[in-house]
Amino acid sequence: MARPTITIADHAGACYGVQRALDLVEQVAADATGPVHTLGPLIHNPQVVAGLEAKGVTVVSEVPEPTEEGGVTLVLRTHGVVPQVERLAAQRGLAVVDATCPYVKRVHHAVERLQGQGYQILVVGESGHPEVEAILGHAPGAIAVADAAALDDVHVEPRVGVVVQTTQAKATLDAVVSSLTGVAREVCVVNTICAATSERQKAARELAARSDVMVVIGGRNSANTTRLATICSASCAATHHIETCDELDASWFEGAATIGVTAGASTPTAQIDELVEAIGRLV
Structure with a gap:
């Protein structure tokens, strides 16, 4: 039996707003001399957030107090914040980096x-x-x-x-x-x-309609990723939403001739590539 084909949706993975935020935070982490925090998870992708924490970028749930050791940098998440939060950060003299998506x-x-x-x-x-x-x-x-x-x-x-x-x-x-x-x-x-949302939903719907199995990768706390999985499920009953490749099960692909892959707007390209390679090893 021939190996199944694995196809990535025409539009999948990190959108402009997410990539912009990641680039901003990477630069801040490299340049900052004091603590760097994001107010809530920068994006809804636990693996990315954990990776940033390993680089010293920690998540806080409220605006921090300034420290004596050095200036505190506060990154506003891609989802945006209420105006009161911005005012409080300014009052406390924090260095604010606004990573809010421009479309938000x-x-x-x-x-x-x-x-x-x-x-x-x-x-x-x-x-x-x-x-x-x-x-x-x-x-x-x-x-x-x-x-x-x-x-x-x-x-x-x-x-x-x-x-x-x-x-x-x-x-x-x-x-x-x-x-x-x-x-x-x-x-x-x-x-x-956002146009990126519409593009991803349309591409996912079209790919699911011609796939035997669909795999959607992205945070379970990501609204847009969860919605992609719902859209795919409507056209392909064998749709699986995962956060990491460790969740893959070889039994999902038994008898499949076509496998579709898509990803939420908070999923970096590297995670998509890793997924395709992992599926390739299973089939």
Whole structure:
């Protein structure tokens, strides 16, 4: 029997915002003379975060106090932070490196503008996710809705401004907007889904449809990676979401002629290459 083909999705792995953040932190770690912290995990990839910790970049859950030993550098994670955090870091005299994804920044500017124009703000996204929490912080009183069904619990005002978590699916945004139409007098939508997210979802969907087995690699705490796995599962029942190659099982590939591989936007290319090599050894 011929060995199966292994194909990587046309768009997979680390996006611009993630690579930019990694490059920033690598440079900071090399140059800093004092402690370097990231406020929360820099990205949702436990292996990358562990690698940064080995280089002296530690994760903190709140803005640290300055130390007497040397200047403290605080890196703001790719998902962004609420304005109060930035102000507190400045008040404490910390050196702040803003690794917020520029596309997430665009959402912050959008909600500030819409709220300034008098719209009720709805954020289509996962409540509690750090990106969504940061967006809400830039528009006090804004409401996060996970999907159209969540609108049942929302008092919808006559004028509504809608933005969306950058890693959400377009279908979810469309469903929310459709439900708002006819309820609100005016609905102003700013589609803030990142192009990289849409590209990865489309490529994953197409590859899954022609694969016997799909393997999705990336953090289980990564919203965009989890969504890729869900999308792939709809077209390929034999879809497996893993964080490391140690989780691979040779039985997954028995009888498979085509194996597809994709990765979340927080997954570096090196991890994808390692995965392909590991699958190759199993088949």
